[in-house]
Amino acid sequence: MAHIDAGKTTTTERILFYTGKKYKLGNVDDGTATMDWMDQEKERGITITSAATTCFWRKHRINIIDTPGHVDFTVEVERSLRVLDGAIAVFDAQAGVEPQSETVWRQANKYHVPRIAFINKMDKTGADFNAAVQSMVDRLFANPVPLQIPIGAESEFDGVIDLVKMKAIRWYDPDGTEYGYEEIPDELLERAEEAHEDLITHVAEFDEEIMELYLAGEPIPEERLKKAIRKGTLANQIVPVLCGSAFKNRGVQPLLDAIVDYLPAPTDLPPVKGIDPDTQEEIDVRPDENDPFVGMAFKIMVDPHVGKVTFVRVYSGSLTKGSYVVNCNKGIKERVSRLLFMHANQREEIDYIRAGDIVAMVGMKNTMTGETIVADGTRKVLLEKIEFPEPVISIAIEAASKNELPKLSKALQALTEEDPSLKTFVDPETNETILSGMGELHLEVVVERIKREFNVNLRVGHPQVSYRETVKQEATAEGKYIRQSGGRGQYGHVVLKIEPSKDGISFEDKTAGGVIPKEFISAIEAGVKEAALSGVLAGYPMVNLKISLLDGSYHEVDSSEMAFKIAASMAFRDACRKAKPTLLEPIMSVELTSPEEYLGDLIADLNSRRARIEGFENKAGLRIVKAHVPLSELFGYATVVRSLSQGRATHVIQFSHYAEVPEKVAEKILGS
Numbered sequence: 001m002a003h004i005d006a007g008k009t010t011t012t013e014r015i016l017f018y019t020g021k022k023y024k025l026g027n028v029d030d031g032t033a034t035m036d037w038m039d040q041e042k043e044r045g046i047t048i049t050s051a052a053t054t055c056f057w058r059k060h061r062i063n064i065i066d067t068p069g070h071v072d073f074t075v076e077v078e079r080s081l082r083v084l085d086g087a088i089a090v091f092d093a094q095a096g097v098e099p100q101s102e103t104v105w106r107q108a109n110k111y112h113v114p115r116i117a118f119i120n121k122m123d124k125t126g127a128d129f130n131a132a133v134q135s136m137v138d139r140l141f142a143n144p145v146p147l148q149i150p151i152g153a154e155s156e157f158d159g160v161i162d163l164v165k166m167k168a169i170r171w172y173d174p175d176g177t178e179y180g181y182e183e184i185p186d187e188l189l190e191r192a193e194e195a196h197e198d199l200i201t202h203v204a205e206f207d208e209e210i211m212e213l214y215l216a217g218e219p220i221p222e223e224r225l226k227k228a229i230r231k232g233t234l235a236n237q238i239v240p241v242l243c244g245s246a247f248k249n250r251g252v253q254p255l256l257d258a259i260v261d262y263l264p265a266p267t268d269l270p271p272v273k274g275i276d277p278d279t280q281e282e283i284d285v286r287p288d289e290n291d292p293f294v295g296m297a298f299k300i301m302v303d304p305h306v307g308k309v310t311f312v313r314v315y316s317g318s319l320t321k322g323s324y325v326v327n328c329n330k331g332i333k334e335r336v337s338r339l340l341f342m343h344a345n346q347r348e349e350i351d352y353i354r355a356g357d358i359v360a361m362v363g364m365k366n367t368m369t370g371e372t373i374v375a376d377g378t379r380k381v382l383l384e385k386i387e388f389p390e391p392v393i394s395i396a397i398e399a400a401s402k403n404e405l406p407k408l409s410k411a412l413q414a415l416t417e418e419d420p421s422l423k424t425f426v427d428p429e430t431n432e433t434i435l436s437g438m439g440e441l442h443l444e445v446v447v448e449r450i451k452r453e454f455n456v457n458l459r460v461g462h463p464q465v466s467y468r469e470t471v472k473q474e475a476t477a478e479g480k481y482i483r484q485s486g487g488r489g490q491y492g493h494v495v496l497k498i499e500p501s502k503d504g505i506s507f508e509d510k511t512a513g514g515v516i517p518k519e520f521i522s523a524i525e526a527g528v529k530e531a532a533l534s535g536v537l538a539g540y541p542m543v544n545l546k547i548s549l550l551d552g553s554y555h556e557v558d559s560s561e562m563a564f565k566i567a568a569s570m571a572f573r574d575a576c577r578k579a580k581p582t583l584l585e586p587i588m589s590v591e592l593t594s595p596e597e598y599l600g601d602l603i604a605d606l607n608s609r610r611a612r613i614e615g616f617e618n619k620a621g622l623r624i625v626k627a628h629v630p631l632s633e634l635f636g637y638a639t640v641v642r643s644l645s646q647g648r649a650t651h652v653i654q655f656s657h658y659a660e661v662p663e664k665v666a667e668k669i670l671g672s
């Protein structure tokens, strides 16, 4: 995981090369990287989807997911961190911690994922190992502990010093396959000894035995030190730091050693908590092959050769191909016809999987990302869902001719199944198909895929902001849906209160004494939630509402779920109109990095975009500006930054929060 361009894909490629899964070195720059298999990834030189792959090192199986660095594809990072047990955070030795690394670091914190840091690009001009490590402290509040220091930097970079073994490691051929341990060069001995002592004092903070040995001035055996580093890493108390240059084939084998030595095996982890969907009781899901099978689907992909595959992390038990599983979220049975290990763009058929594996399943039809599957006939378990952010930006698309409509709908179904941050719907007013996603690049990539992979000619509108609606005060309203025109009538009657809340939409039944029979309450809730999908101001989805059902009445014969649903929707819309409805817009956090001389112009420009400047920082001779800016003001921003700074400023935009649209601006949006 890392910021865009830190070198994740290059590092992963090297790992595949040295572990023997690939016989030729692939490069991102000439489009031969195996991990970036989608055409657009090769053309754009970025990772878009995260491919899962398996390799072996020192008799350990390592499952790797190479994640994208661009903010528009954070869902890939989110789901990968949700199912992986450890992470390598790759940093650029010259740039240090960059904005997107902060985001992924927070995501890894959320899932308590132990990490190792790899300071890559030690060969690059301006590479500075110590500054990069310090930036982990300053910007990530991490506790980095170097296990290596570099020998030289920039074009002089020539290997690393292993502070655990207290040896130098040097590589002897351009491919980096031959390497060996040597004595530490004299001129670096003093620095290495200081760094070694630093390592020990760090580890001694949480390992008493090492503290005692250290205080007594006794040598600490290598194995003992490694054990302590492993303990600290697993407990997320320290982050071991290594360095190298993936591009120049230096430093990757020790990184593989560190994965084996310091990152957890599935069996090192505490049981995962699940719940029984029927009784809501908590269940411990243990990483034990002999327990019943429990797995989580975390990615759906259409593989060009095998068709639809579902990537599953196995948390417990084992499964053979051809077995039936039960999807506990949907209560349906699915058959797993084939099991595959994916090696980037190749696949290996297997018969049997077990706890800890990450595997591609073929045959499941209805299981979606984030759903739990168990072996048929065993206890049901629900694992915690994966959270995905809401899309903030939309475009209208249209098939160029009617004949292409079936292909378009097939494309949309496949792509939304694959990508939970992509939403699509038909605008009832204009009849246009709307695609909503995380950013301009995200939607651009999706549109290209529809054109190329599904062969649909498309007309594409301009990007639009996904607004939301909410209310500013409390209001109560009544909804009656009563029809008595011969035969069986309709009778639904509810009184609802709505009020602003912090997030989401919640519904509570506050009626007592059966004024409305239980079986209609869920129809009322469904009616309210459906109505909330399009707000009363301009039809945008409503958020941040608490809805209470206060009162109502029913009719012995005429009441039906449908009648209550309609009554609820009427009451809800009426209450919203009374409760000061208001428009919300997505606010993005923008981080600009620029040489001082362009700062004035860039800030003046930001101010013209309703920006709120949050602060300034200095880093490596550059100025960093942090600001909050409404998304509607940011279309085409990249071009402006480029021209105002002669291409020398860079920026990162990511979603921050929703905020009320100022009245003047809202009038314009609603009037249009």
Ligand SMILES: Nc1nc2c(ncn2[C@@H]2O[C@H](COP(=O)(O)OP(=O)(O)OP(=O)(O)O)[C@@H](O)[C@H]2O)c(=O)[nH]1
Pocket: 002, 003, 004, 005, 006, 007, 008, 009, 010, 011, 028, 029, 045, 046, 047, 048, 067, 068, 069, 070, 120, 121, 122, 123, 124, 244, 245, 246, 247, 248
């Ligand atoms: N000098 C130098 N360049 C490197 C090194 N590693 C990677 N690069 C270059 O940095 C660029 C980005 O590398 P990638 O491996 O695509 O980076 P990434 O982190 O996977 O990028 P995204 O997937 O798009 O987020 C490419 O041009 C690489 O050749 C390195 O060790 N030294």
